[in-house]
Amino acid sequence: MFVGFDYGSANCAIGIMQGEEVCLVPLSGDAKYLTSTLYAMDRELIAEEVLKQLPTDQKAEYTRLRSAQLSRAASMRRELDLLPHEQAVFVGEAAVEAYLEMPDEGFYVRSPKSFLGATGLRDNQIALFEDIVTLMMMHIKAVAEKNMRENSVITHAVIGRPVNFQGIGGEQSNLQAEAILSLAAKRAGFIDVDFLFEPLAAGMDYEASLDEDVTVLVVDVGGGTTDCSMVKMGPNHIESADRSQDFLGHSGQRIGGNDLDIALSMAAFMPHLGLGSLMVNKLPVPSKPFWNAVAVNDISAQRDFAALNSKKLIEELIKDAQQPELITRLLKVQKEQLGYKLVRSAEQSKIALSSEDSIDTPLSFVHAGLHAKVTEVDFENAITMPLSKVESLMREALETSGVKPDRIYVTGGTARSPAIYRRISGLFPDIPIVVGDHFGSVTAGLTRWAQRVFA
Incomplete structure (x- = not known):
């Protein structure tokens, strides 16, 4: 069976054809x-x-490649006093629930797709992301x-x-990310992917x-990336098996819903934790540890925040702060x-603000009340800053294509926000805007294309 597979930064989906739908x-x-x-x-x-879920013919090679990790896994299972078949890895909502129950005891990754094109990844980090994506694909395919x-x-x-998977790194980042996805798909049991x-x-x-x-200028504001493409569409194009001539220009960058959630966390939540307050010497408290705390799509920031040096730095700030309780x-x-x-709470606030003028967000997990x-x-x-980047990407797509669109088609989960829609519509007020299925349009297009390329 041929499917469209949206392995998204925020959500994943699988599409199949039923008749023409x-x-x-x-x-x-x-x-x-x-x-x-x-x-x-x-x-x-x-x-x-x-390893447990791999096809038999792949187990030997995988065991050779991951011998060190598998040895450490056996030791860790004994240390955690886990039974041989007791579940220790969770995907999707089950992962969120496990994290919320034990945030400081395990390993949690949100939006792994956002990391796949990261520059400077070591071999062991690439191997880890290969395994994360593989396990998620195995789960999704089986379900x-x-x-x-x-x-x-x-x-x-x-x-x-x-x-572009990454704002920097160029085509090398794209090749790295595609390689991870291709290998993961093979290990998950797909015969071929495009x-x-x-x-x-x-x-x-x-x-x-x-x-x-x-x-049409297609503006896809997703969870981890924003992509803009200028495309010729319509009855005279839709049946073509090669759409390269219809693809007039594009732009893309790793800026999306995750970045909006992080920005909102910094602006709305971090002042309650001391951001913007003063030291006894009347200088502002350094902002870097606050940023590192919520920069969940930045590997180095997360690593720095979890390190002992970060703990010591915050303890020193407490000693020298005018408001140490914050x-x-x-x-x-x-x-x-x-x-x-914190970032999940910001995401929930963002979603609520799609239909409400204000929202009171509880942060009792940080401090009672x-x-x-x-x-x-x-x-x-x-x-403001993330949206300015979205605007720049739209302008870049216009410049690279050299044409003005007849319509702007806006899609992606993040595009639900009225604030984002207003910025997009205000940029080109004379061009009609069509709002698509915020979550399903990409999967639907992938599914339709799968029937052509694999037929």
């Missing part, structure tokens, strides 16, 4: 989206779980096959990819509804690794 397969209960998260009681246990008609086996997939730019996929789903040829809250975040919880009121204006002010 695309159908998304339930992946988490009745939900058609699986949260892009993984939690392990220890990171070494991830390799052990991959999708179980929820489809009897005896259905997924063999081929078109996987969506951003125009890749398609996510904004192009989103546009293909929109194209199915067109009755005339138009030039900095003490930051110390709790460091000790208990609560950064992801603590809460932060966040208004729509606060959110708009907090995300």
